[in-house]
Amino acid sequence: MNWTGAVRTIVVCAILIVLHYTLRPLLAWRASVDFLIVALLLGSVRMRPGSAAVYGFLLGLVSDSLTISGFGAAALGMSLIGFAASWLKAVFFADNLALNGFFLFLAKWAFDVIVLVVGLRTGGAELAMQIFVWSPLSAAVTAVAGVIALSLLKPLMEARST
Amino acid sequence: VASAARLGNKVDAGLLVGCVVLSLVAVALRDQDREPIAAALRRTVVAPLVGLQRGAERWRSAWVSSAQRQLVTDSLALRAVKAQALSAENDQLRKLLGLGSRLQSGFVPAEALHSTSSSEELVTTLTLTAGSTSGIKRYSPVVAPEGVVGTILTADPTMSIAMMYTHPDFRASAMSSDGSAFGIIYPHRAQAGGSDAYMLELHGVPTRSQLKPGTVIYTSGLGTVFPRGITIGSVVQEMKTSEVWTRTYLVRPAVSPSRLGSVLVLIPERVTQGIGNVWGATVNADSATRRIAAAGDSIAKQAAVLEARARLAALDSVKRVTIDSVRRSLGAPTTPLTAADSAAMRAQGVPIPAQSTPAPVVRDTTRVRRVPAAATPVPRRDSTRPDTTRPPRQ
Numbered sequence: 001m002n003w004t005g006a007v008r009t010i011v012v013c014a015i016l017i018v019l020h021y022t023l024r025p026l027l028a029w030r031a032s033v034d035f036l037i038v039a040l041l042l043g044s045v046r047m048r049p050g051s052a053a054v055y056g057f058l059l060g061l062v063s064d065s066l067t068i069s070g071f072g073a074a075a076l077g078m079s080l081i082g083f084a085a086s087w088l089k090a091v092f093f094a095d096n097l098a099l100n101g102f103f104l105f106l107a108k109w110a111f112d113v114i115v116l117v118v119g120l121r122t123g124g125a126e127l128a129m130q131i132f133v134w135s136p137l138s139a140a141v142t143a144v145a146g147v148i149a150l151s152l153l154k155p156l157m158e159a160r161s162t
Numbered sequence: 163v164a165s166a167a168r169l170g171n172k173v174d175a176g177l178l179v180g181c182v183v184l185s186l187v188a189v190a191l192r193d194q195d196r197e198p199i200a201a202a203l204r205r206t207v208v209a210p211l212v213g214l215q216r217g218a219e220r221w222r223s224a225w226v227s228s229a230q231r232q233l234v235t236d237s238l239a240l241r242a243v244k245a246q247a248l249s250a251e252n253d254q255l256r257k258l259l260g261l262g263s264r265l266q267s268g269f270v271p272a273e274a275l276h277s278t279s280s281s282e283e284l285v286t287t288l289t290l291t292a293g294s295t296s297g298i299k300r301y302s303p304v305v306a307p308e309g310v311v312g313t314i315l316t317a318d319p320t321m322s323i324a325m326m327y328t329h330p331d332f333r334a335s336a337m338s339s340d341g342s343a344f345g346i347i348y349p350h351r352a353q354a355g356g357s358d359a360y361m362l363e364l365h366g367v368p369t370r371s372q373l374k375p376g377t378v379i380y381t382s383g384l385g386t387v388f389p390r391g392i393t394i395g396s397v398v399q400e401m402k403t404s405e406v407w408t409r410t411y412l413v414r415p416a417v418s419p420s421r422l423g424s425v426l427v428l429i430p431e432r433v434t435q436g437i438g439n440v441w442g443a444t445v446n447a448d449s450a451t452r453r454i455a456a457a458g459d460s461i462a463k464q465a466a467v468l469e470a471r472a473r474l475a476a477l478d479s480v481k482r483v484t485i486d487s488v489r490r491s492l493g494a495p496t497t498p499l500t501a502a503d504s505a506a507m508r509a510q511g512v513p514i515p516a517q518s519t520p521a522p523v524v525r526d527t528t529r530v531r532r533v534p535a536a537a538t539p540v541p542r543r544d545s546t547r548p549d550t551t552r553p554p555r556q
Contacts, residue, residue, distance in 0.1 A: 053181045066211070
């Protein structure tokens with residue numbers, strides 16, 4: 001990835017991070033959109049797995065610093081998701097929006113499961129409700145929003161390859 | 163290349179392990195240890211994002227509070243609309259309470275539910291929330307504080323259906339407020355939805371009975387359904403019909419169907435007993451008006467009689483004066499005018515002729531010797547003391 005491509009990727013990821021801290025509080029949905037996951041996957045597929053892990057770790061720390069409990073859980077989850085996304089990019093991330101949406105869904109759900117289990121935020125029936133109801137809903141919303149965001153930002157990302 | 167790739171993989175794995183270990187260490191930290199780290203991040207690197215999030219949450223709270231204010235405004239407007247309806251309903255219920263207290267017994271209060279279907283343009287029936295278990299039977303009169311509403315068509319145990327005065331089968335025996343004209347009330351056959359769709363017609367009024375607009379029409383009690391004296395409406399105008407021996411009048415009903423919310427149903431015993439003078443305030447006022455008019459008429463009649471008598475008396479006086487003057491010219495004795503004759507002639511403006519007065523009585527005063535005033539002097543009383551009394555000058 002050349003410098004131009006890196007700058008464009010950074011700009012797109014920055015836009016997504018800003019959206020995460022502006023649009024999400026405005027919407028305030030129960031099953032909210034996680035633009036940080038979208039930014040993580042978008043950046044990770046353009047990095048080496050180790051760099052993607054560090055990138056995920058940093059994003060997770062940012063997310064953890066603004067949460068009340070479970071400090072470090074998001075960092076762990078994003079490190080693993082970023083590493084996995086970068087490692088599996090050749091296999092999964094084709095130029096297909098629907099497939100991208102599906103992997104966004106999987107990534108968000110896996111991230112939520114890691115955060116909920118490691119962070120020990122809830123337990124019992126509530127944990128099950130979070131994992132099997134709210135997390136899939138949030139993952140679906142994130143996948144849809146991610147696909148829309150990727151579609152909107154596609155011209156910017158394609159300019160990188162030319 | 164292979165060794166470089168292996169090295170790269172090792173570096174990646176090492177970075178991943180490092181990140182995982184650091185994350186687990188962060189998770190394992192105690193609250194008092196992790197909070198300074200999080201606070202340092204919030205104050206430095208994450209500060210712009212914190213500002214963005216705070217601004218977004220402010221926007222969100224402003225939008226929510228605006229929506230809540232709008233909700234409050236809407237609910238207040240809704241309450242204001244409801245308050246008007248409640249005020250009207252309260253007014254009607256107060257009237258109904260007044261009617262109930264005047265009737266005292268023999269009635270069943272019921273709530274009226276308008277049962278107009280979409281195809282029915284004119285309200286002709288009402289569903290009432292009281293039925294035969296309350297004593298309501300078929301043809302029981304349904305009344306409102308203003309007057310007649312209709313009769314019961316069907317009475318189920320807990321509810322009943324009333325036929326309003328707009329129903330094509332509605333009939334009621336009616337009379338004018340003074341009882342001078344009787345007839346039968348029919349619903350007005352007008353085009354549905356027109357301005358006079360809810361009017362009534364008073365049929366069968368004898369030709370000799372002419373009703374003025376505004377005359378109040380009551381139930382006559384001649385039928386078996388309605389007792390005597392319930393207000394039906396007021397006469398608007400006479401209608402032109404082909405009937406020769408009877409008149410037909412257009413009557414405006416006293417009860418407006420749109421205002422009906424609660425009604426009273428008179429049970430059969432009450433119909434038999436009669437309702438007395440419950441709607442009598444109107445009757446009394448009407449009678450009082452008629453009494454005043456009648457009294458005015460009698461005063462006018464008395465004045466006319468008095469005027470005729472005065473004119474007759476004046477004519478008599480003139481005739482008597484004429485006869486006297488003729489007699490005087492003939493040398494015959496005349497008849498003197500009485501005081502009443504003079505007054506009558508003065509009232510009519512007839513000049514009173516000069517009358518022959520009797521000869522004055524000549525009184526002989528020579529027998530009385532007049533004493534000059536100076537001959538009998540009166541002592542001057544300057545004081546009450548006798549010693550100050552001066553003797554009169556000679």
